[in-house]
Amino acid sequence: MTARLPSLNGLRAFEAAARHLSFTHAATELNVTQTAISHQIKRLEQELGIRLFVRQNRALTLTKQAKEYLPGIRAAFNDLRLATDRLLRRENDHVLTISTLASLAAKWLLPRLSAFQEAHPGIDVRITTSTSLVDFGSGDVDAAIRYGRGQWPGLRADWLMADQLFPVCSPALLSGSKPLRCPEDLAHHVLLHSTNNDDDWRLWLTAAGLPTTIAKQHGVTFDLILMVVQAAIDGIGVAIGRTSYVQDDIAKGRLVVPFDITLPADAGFYLVSPAGAADSPKLSAFRQWLVASVQNRS
CATH class of the missing domain: 1.10.10.10 (Winged helix-like DNA-binding domain superfamily/Winged helix DNA-binding domain)
Structure with missing residues (x-):
């Protein structure tokens, strides 16, 4: 009994x-x-x-x-x-939550996301932005797009893309009162900085053979790369662009690349997810689409 x-x-x-x-x-x-x-x-x-x-x-x-x-x-x-x-x-198998950086979401991911939604109408994508590491144990986030070297213990990291560093500015600065014709002309322009990438200017100036003291001259600093890019579009100054953040603005003529010197970054963007859930149907679909989008980017 x-x-x-x-x-x-x-x-x-x-x-x-x-x-x-x-x-x-x-x-x-x-x-x-x-x-x-x-x-x-x-x-x-x-x-x-x-x-x-x-x-x-x-x-x-x-x-x-x-x-x-x-x-x-x-x-x-x-x-x-x-x-x-x-x-x-x-x-919630139809809900896919992706964490990424606000600037990458606004300047790269969101303009392309409609293509994924058209291809996978049954998956409800939710984007959350944060600069902090994701706590996958909470179950609130399925995957994250993060910048680094791909070494996150216990997580699957799928390579997406590298970034090149190079100055960008509004087309108006090329022929303004202080024309921007060669790297040495940067000494006469406002440099735009991001607190999250405050070493980018020093790295590029070193590669260009210019004194790094130029990076310390009068400039404007923002806490988001998104704001740095917009300030460059508005003609406030010259910014260090990263491919993923500025390629669309360059293609549409809002920004130009005044010099030929580019600096390859030593890291890149990865799609990071818990190893145990990395092959779920919704995440696999997103990963395949994301990798294809990166490969087809202009």
């Missing part, structure tokens, strides 16, 4: 109280009163015919039987949580 299962509320109260060794803390966690926890524990003890807790000098301890019972109860609740998580994940 199968034994009747005890009250689920009683088991929840027992697990929480045993974990905290406190009825008060268990009540707070479960959003009930301490009296309710006491009643649920008492009822559970009556159902089981076993004493579970002992009060000693205002301290709460587990009986020997409770210590033996607890691991199984805790494992059962973990199984319930995992089963529920798997169920909800299946319900």
Whole structure:
């Protein structure tokens, strides 16, 4: 004969109280009163015919039987949580959440995203922007597009593209009152900087054989590359462009490349995802489309 299962509320109260060794803390966690926890524990003890807790000098301890019972109860609740998580994940199989940098999203990804939506109308893409590392354990993000060298332990990193560094500016600066005709002319122009890429100018100036002190002259600094690019378009100054951020503006004539000197970056952009979920149908579809988009970029 199968034994009747005890009250689920009683088991929840027992697990929480045993974990905290406190009825008060268990009540707070479960959003009930301490009296309710006491009643649920008492009822559970009556159902089981076993004493579970002992009060000693205002301290709460587990009986020997409770210590033996607890691991199984805790494992059962973990199984319930995992089963529920798997169920909800299946319900959200059509939702794909991608984390990326705000500037890359605005200047490169979003203008191309409609092509993916047309090819995969059943996948609901959600873009979130952040400069922080993604906590994939939270389950809120499926994959991230990040800049680096592809070394993220425990994660799958798929190479997307490298960036070249080179100055860009508005076409108006080429023939303004201080024409920008050679790299030495930069000494007479406002340089635009980003706090996230504050070393780009120094690297390029070194490659061009110019003193790096030029990078320290009067300039304007922004906290987002997106703002740096827009300031260059508006003719405020000269920016260091990265291929992924400026190629569309160059193609449309909003920006020009005044010099032939480019500097290859020693890192690049990767699509990063948890190894265990990297081959899910929605993420595989996005990865294939993204890699193809990079290969076909102008």
